[in-house]
Every structure is written in C-alpha cells, then in structure tokens.
Amino acid sequence: MNDVRIAGVGLTPFGRQPERTGRDLFAEAALAAREDAGVAREAFEGLHYGNFMGALAERQGHQGPLMAEAAGLDCPATRHESACASAGMAVRHAVQAIRAGEHDVLLAGGMERMTNLPTTEVTESLAIAADELFEVRAGMTFPGAYALMARAYFEEYGGSREDLAHIAVKNHANAVPNEFAQYRREVTVEEAMDSPPVATPLHLFDACPITDGASALVLVSDDYAEAHGLDAPVRVAGSGQGGDKMALQDREAFSRTPAATAAAEAAYDDAGIGPGDVDVAEVHDCFTIAEVLALESLGLFDHGEGISAAREGRTTRDGDLPVNLSGGLKAKGHPVGATGGAQIVEMAKLLRGDHVNSDALSDPRIGVTHNAGGTVASAVVHVLEVAE
Amino acid sequence: MTDQSYDEWVAALGTDDAFYLECPEGHGSLPPRRTCPHCGATELSETPLPEAGTVETYTEVHVAGPDFAGQTPYLTAIASFGAVRLTGVLRDASEGDVETGLSVSAGTAENPDTGDAVVVFRPR
Numbered sequence: 001m002n003d004v005r006i007a008g009v010g011l012t013p014f015g016r017q018p019e020r021t022g023r024d025l026f027a028e029a030a031l032a033a034r035e036d037a038g039v040a041r042e043a044f045e046g047l048h049y050g051n052f053m054g055a056l057a058e059r060q061g062h063q064g065p066l067m068a069e070a071a072g073l074d075c076p077a078t079r080h081e082s083a084c085a086s087a088g089m090a091v092r093h094a095v096q097a098i099r100a101g102e103h104d105v106l107l108a109g110g111m112e113r114m115t116n117l118p119t120t121e122v123t124e125s126l127a128i129a130a131d132e133l134f135e136v137r138a139g140m141t142f143p144g145a146y147a148l149m150a151r152a153y154f155e156e157y158g159g160s161r162e163d164l165a166h167i168a169v170k171n172h173a174n175a176v177p178n179e180f181a182q183y184r185r186e187v188t189v190e191e192a193m194d195s196p197p198v199a200t201p202l203h204l205f206d207a208c209p210i211t212d213g214a215s216a217l218v219l220v221s222d223d224y225a226e227a228h229g230l231d232a233p234v235r236v237a238g239s240g241q242g243g244d245k246m247a248l249q250d251r252e253a254f255s256r257t258p259a260a261t262a263a264a265e266a267a268y269d270d271a272g273i274g275p276g277d278v279d280v281a282e283v284h285d286c287f288t289i290a291e292v293l294a295l296e297s298l299g300l301f302d303h304g305e306g307i308s309a310a311r312e313g314r315t316t317r318d319g320d321l322p323v324n325l326s327g328g329l330k331a332k333g334h335p336v337g338a339t340g341g342a343q344i345v346e347m348a349k350l351l352r353g354d355h356v357n358s359d360a361l362s363d364p365r366i367g368v369t370h371n372a373g374g375t376v377a378s379a380v381v382h383v384l385e386v387a388e
Numbered sequence: 389m390t391d392q393s394y395d396e397w398v399a400a401l402g403t404d405d406a407f408y409l410e411c412p413e414g415h416g417s418l419p420p421r422r423t424c425p426h427c428g429a430t431e432l433s434e435t436p437l438p439e440a441g442t443v444e445t446y447t448e449v450h451v452a453g454p455d456f457a458g459q460t461p462y463l464t465a466i467a468s469f470g471a472v473r474l475t476g477v478l479r480d481a482s483e484g485d486v487e488t489g490l491s492v493s494a495g496t497a498e499n500p501d502t503g504d505a506v507v508v509f510r511p512r
Contacts, residue, residue, distance in 0.1 A: 124453035134474075143451065200483065
C-alpha cells in the first residue's frame with residue numbers, strides 16, 4: 001500500500017465574504033496549496049472536492065469540474081457531499097485512491113459560500129442535512145437538533161451551560177492569533193452565558209457562525225514525494241468513516257455519537273495507534289456540545305467527562321491534550337463543505353511546526369481530525385503523523 | 389415510493405387509527421419504509437400507536453427556518469411511544485412546565501406559516 005503524504009496546504013481566510021464567488025474562494029485555497037507543495041500543474045491526476053449547499057446558495061451543481069478549472073487544473077474532478085463532513089470525505093477518497101495505487105498526486109478540499117443568503121435561508125439550507133419528513137417538518141433546526149442532544153447529555157451525565165461556555169472561551173482564545181479565523185477576539189464565560197438563546201439550552205455563543213471559505217490539500221504518494229524531493233513531513237496514517245440513522249429519533253441514544261466512535265476506531269486501527277497516543281486534536285465543534293460528544297467518541301475522554309475538559313484546562317492550549325488550536329468551527333468559522341479539509345490543513349501545520357499556535361505543542365507526533373455530517377449520521381476521522 | 393405513505397401516516401395520527409410500522413422482530417418505525425431500519429426485515433405491518441408517549445428531550449427554538457419563522461419561540465421534542473419515537477412540536481405547554489418524562493399525546497395541527505399538517509404533542 002502506498003503511503004500518503006501531505007505535500008501542500010491552503011486556506012482562504014474564513015468569514016463573511018458574500019461578494020466572493022465559490023470559484024474564487026476555492027481557487028485561492030487551491031493555488032496556495034499548490035504553491036506550498038511545489039508540484040507541477042501537469043502532475044495532478046484528480047480533484048476530490050467537498051461542498052454541501054452550493055446548489056441552493058449559488059444555484060450551482062456539478063461543482064467538481066468547475067473547481068478543477070478554477071484551481072487551474074485539467075483533470076477529472078468529483079464533488080463529495082456528506083453535509084458538514086463533505087470535505088473530510090473528499091480527503092478520505094483521495095487518500096484511498098493514492099493508497100490503492102491508482103494515483104500519485106491529487107488535490108482535495110472543499111468550499112462553502114453561505115453569507116450571501118439571509119439567515120433564515122441559511123437555516124433552511126442547513127436543515128436539509130436533517131430528515132425532511134420527520135425532523136424539519138416538525139420544526140427542528142440544526143441548532144435545535146444539537147440542543148436536543150445537549151439536554152439529553154445533561155440528563156444522562158450532568159453538566160451545565162457554564163461548562164459549555166468554557167469551550168467557547170477556549171476556542172475563541174485559540175482563534176485570536178489565527179489569521180484565517182473569523183472571530184479573532186476573546187470572549188468571557190459571562191458573555192457566553194448572557195448571549196441570547198438560539199435553541200435552549202444552547203445560546204448564541206454555543207453556536208458556530210455562518211461562514212464563507214475554502215480549504216485545499218495536495219496529497220501525494222510516498223514514492224512521488226521521494227522521487228521529486230518534496231518536503232512533506234506529515235503522513236496520513238489513518239482514515240475511518242462511520243454512519244448512523246439519519247433522524248435523531250431513530251438513534252439508540254441522543255447523548256452519544258456512535259458514527260464518530262466507529263470512524264475513530266477504524267482510523268486508529270488503520271494507523272496502528274490508540275487514543276492514548278494522540279497529542280493534539282481538531283474536532284467538529286459546530287456547537288459547544290458537539291466538541292464534548294466528539295472528545296468522548298474519539299475515546300479521548302470517558303463518557304460524561306468531556307463536558308468538563310475545557311473548564312478544567314485539560315483541552316486548553318496549555319493542557320495535556322490541546323483541542324481546536326485553530327479556534328475550531330466555533331471561532332474559526334464553519335464554511336460547511338470546506339471544514340473537514342480545513343481541519344486537516346490546520347493539523348498538518350501544527351505537526352509541521354509552522355502553525356501560529358505550534359508553540360502550544362512540544363514535539364507533537366500524532367494529531368487527529370474529526371469531521372461530522374449532520375447530527376453525526378456520518379463521520380470521518382483522520383490520523384496524521386509526523387513521518388519518521 | 390412517494391411521500392404519500394407519510395402523508396397518510398400524519399393524517400392517521402390525528403385520529404383513533406394512529407399507527408406505526410412493526411417488523412416480525414418487534415422493531416418499530418414510521419413510513420415511508422420498505423425495510424425495518426433496525427434489522428432489515430421487509431414484512432412491516434401497521435400496529436396501533438400507544439396513546440401516551442414520554443418526552444425524552446426537548447428544546448425551545450428561538451431561531452427558525454422560514455416554515456416556522458412566525459412561531460418563535462416554540463417547543464420541539466422527541467417523545468417515545470413504545471417501540472417508536474416521534475419528533476413534534478409541543479403545544480399547550482411553556483418551557484418552564486416541561487421536563488423529560490412528561491406524558492404527552494400525539495396528534496396533528498396546522499402549521500400556521502405553511503398550512504401543512506405538523507406533528508404535535510400535548511401534555512396529557
């Protein structure tokens with residue numbers, strides 16, 4: 001099996017950029033990744049691209065070839081849709097193609113344009129990641145779905161809104177120095193607690209923002225990197241995917257996300273590691289409670305213990321397991337179809353040592369990214385490792 | 389398969405003929421289905437829905453999509469009715485009155501924003 005190296009990474013700044021088209025956003029990220037990798041245009045054999053709501057936001061389907069063209073490439077291209085996990089799935093498919101020996105050089109990533117729509121239309125567009133008949137028609141919104149999970153978690157394990165507020169405080173603090181982040185300002189527990197309700201018990205500061213942005217990665221085989229003398233010190237050591245029932249009402253429990261557990265177990269097994277080997281994690285904190293569910297699904301904390309991890313300083317930048325040093329979706333922003341790729345971009349930089357928050361880590365070897373689709377009806381986890 | 393069987397299920401929910409789908413293993417599900425989502429069985433029979441359900445989790449929604457924009461804040465809940473769970477709007481209750489374990493009945497009402505029938509729970 002061919003080993004997969006990350007040869008180059010690229011991002012746009014995340015934030016409100018309603019005047020910029022999707023093709024402009026992805027082109028910026030892709031060109032940055034290509035320049036970082038130093039791989040010739042002609043070498044690219046394909047694009048795996050994630051996007052969720054482009055057909056609604058830009059009236060643009062069939063975005064794969066459009067984005068290959070925008071990236072300056074002449075190669076086959078496929079769009080992957082898995083709600084908020086679209087880019088993570090795109091990367092996974094690229095990794096599998098290189099590992100299978102079918103390709104040596106691929107571009108992967110994603111893009112979402114969201115702020116050109118009014119908030120109610122974005123809310124409606126995001127809701128299509130839920131079950132239309134049994135959830136959306138019953139008044140469930142996406143924050144509402146995570147609110148249902150948060151209340152169930154509180155009932156089963158305890159925890160409070162204040163515990164969740166500490167997660168927002170942590171991730172905002174991490175975003176301050178990150179030039180790609182949407183909200184580069186610290187917030188306080190009091191501010192978070194006093195923010196208006198969105199879907200109780202979740203308030204505004206428990207929710208990630210509406211964001212435009214793009215992410216891109218140049219993935220190459222180990223053989224190609226060696227043959228072309230590429231500086232590619234980070235390898236994709238493990239990849240895993242999990243699935244669950246579409247509607248919350250059909251799940252075994254609301255306080256756990258078994259799709260993410262399955263994805264993590266597969267990725268750990270693939271990489272030959274366990275959760276105790278993880279030095280740093282980027283998890284899908286679309287809502288503060290989602291970070292809790294992610295930490296527990298990844299096996300980084302026992303069930304019932306993830307809720308207090310930020311408050312106790314265990315996942316802060318000076319804790320024993322820093323989580324979301326990028327700022328996370330919460331503060332860095334969540335352009336849905338770009339997010340999973342952006343997590344891997346941030347993690348690769350953290351492991352390379354050229355991330356603005358790299359100084360929070362001491363000789364990191366292994367990082368994990370967790371990208372969830374919908375209310376975690378789908379999940380993809382990647383293990384990144386500093387190559388020997 | 390169309391949404392017709394869903395529409396028929398919603399119509400029945402507001403009557404004495406409320407039902408769910410049951411497979412030979414006793415798993416419950418809601419239409420439209422060709423297979424049991426729990427075991428894959430294809431023999432699904434209509435079984436009377438219990439009259440009483442229990443709220444398992446709930447939220448008061450303050451930011452809604454266009455189909456509910458005129459109703460905020462409103463309560464949405466997931467309630468178990470024996471072998472199945474339903475998601476619906478909780479009417480005739482305020483957030484302070486609700487807690488998990490609340491006994492509710494299931495029915496339908498008109499969504500004032502769209503005119504469509506919506507699943508509603510009411511405290512029993």
